[in-house]
Amino acid sequence: MIASEGKGRLLGKVAFISGIGRGIGRTAAQLFAAEGATVFGCDVDVTTAEETVSLVRDAGGTITCLAPVDLGQSEGARAWIDAGIAEHGRLDILYNNAGSARFGPIEAVTDEDWRFTLRNELDLVMWTTRAAWPHLAARGGSAVVNVGSISAIRGHVLMGQSAHSATKGALVALTVQHAAEGSPHRIRVNAVSPGPIETPALRGLIGDDAVEVPIPLGRPGRPEDVVRAALFLTSDDAEWITGVNLVVDGGFSVIQGAQTVAVAAR
Numbered sequence: 039m040i041a042s043e044g045k046g047r048l049l050g051k052v053a054f055i056s057g058i059g060r061g062i063g064r065t066a067a068q069l070f071a072a073e074g075a076t077v078f079g080c081d082v083d084v085t086t087a088e089e090t091v092s093l094v095r096d097a098g099g100t101i102t103c104l105a106p107v108d109l110g111q112s113e114g115a116r117a118w119i120d121a122g123i124a125e126h127g128r129l130d131i132l133y134n135n136a137g138s139a140r141f142g143p144i145e146a147v148t149d150e151d152w153r154f155t156l157r158n159e160l161d162l163v164m165w166t167t168r169a170a171w172p173h174l175a176a177r178g179g180s181a182v183v184n185v186g187s188i189s190a191i192r193g194h195v196l197m198g199q200s201a202h203s204a205t206k207g208a209l210v211a212l213t214v215q216h217a218a219e220g221s222p223h224r225i226r227v228n229a230v231s232p233g234p235i236e237t238p239a240l241r242g243l244i245g246d247d248a249v250e251v252p253i254p255l256g257r258p259g260r261p262e263d264v265v266r267a268a269l270f271l272t273s274d275d276a277e278w279i280t281g282v283n284l285v286v287d288g289g290f291s292v293i294q295g296a297q298t299v300a301v302a303a304r
């Protein structure tokens with residue numbers, strides 16, 4: 039925990055966080071609740087979502103969640119937002135964390151892989167934000183954070199990621215447009231773009247063995263690195279910041295010549 043953590047920076051805020059079942063989303067539920075937010079989460083996986091709810095409550099946080107819900111269907115996204123509004127009457131923060139992608143070299147990408155990734159990384163953000171929009175506008179002074187990736191700005195020679203790069207690039211663009219449309223309503227919309235973060239999703243990508251990655255700041259990314267950035271962007275500390283894409287990658291995307299560090303799944 040860093041010095042400013044646990045000081046109630048989100049006291050009085052209702053934060054909707056998608057994909058709380060594992061990885062960065064679980065840490066988001068924990069840290070947002072630790073800062074005083076009332077968290078309303080969701081996940082397509084009931085078991086892991088319930089585990090997160092227990093972890094947050096055991097630490098004294100306030101959280102409820104809807105699971106299973108599939109945000110890739112617009113009805114699912116609307117059901118999640120409607121359920122949270124029915125319970126809390128408002129929403130101050132929307133953290134569009136949930137996502138799932140399929141990777142592979144260009145020639146091996148099937149139509150289904152492509153559509154799966156667009157549905158589960160891009161559609162779900164649009165459906166969720168669209169459903170939340172009137173409530174965010176009614177609140178005034180509300181905040182959205184989308185999760186991009188360095189894949190939006192940097193290609194990879196060895197890892198085929200056409201669909202993932204396309205969706206994350208689109209999310210950075212969507213962030214700017216939503217920031218524009220949100221500004222008359224004082225809805226701030228920003229993005230965080232992580233580099234390689236040690237999560238279960240990364241295990242699916244790299245397998246059980248660690249990979250060597252040139253990360254200038256000398257260690258792999260942790261979920262809390264991303265969540266702290268999202269927390270800042272959605273807190274009142276960032277009340278004059280909208281439309282930015284905050285890259286959280288230990289310098290990976292902008293500094294050449296760094297020594298490699300071993301990155302593995304948690």
Ligand SMILES: NC(=O)c1ccc[n+]([C@@H]2O[C@H](COP(=O)([O-])OP(=O)(O)OC[C@H]3O[C@@H](n4cnc5c(N)ncnc54)[C@H](O)[C@@H]3O)[C@@H](O)[C@H]2O)c1
Nearest residue numbers: 057059060061062082108109110136137187234235237239
């Ligand atoms: N881990 C990394 O290295 C990394 C890097 C860049 C960006 N990101 C982004 O960060 C976010 C979180 O990544 P993570 O590594 O924690 O992933 P993860 O797979 O560990 O967790 C994602 C969670 O979202 C849920 N989810 C997926 N699709 C859903 C849907 N349609 N409806 C409801 N819930 C759904 C999953 O069940 C899971 O609990 C994603 O948007 C991902 O693209 C991660």
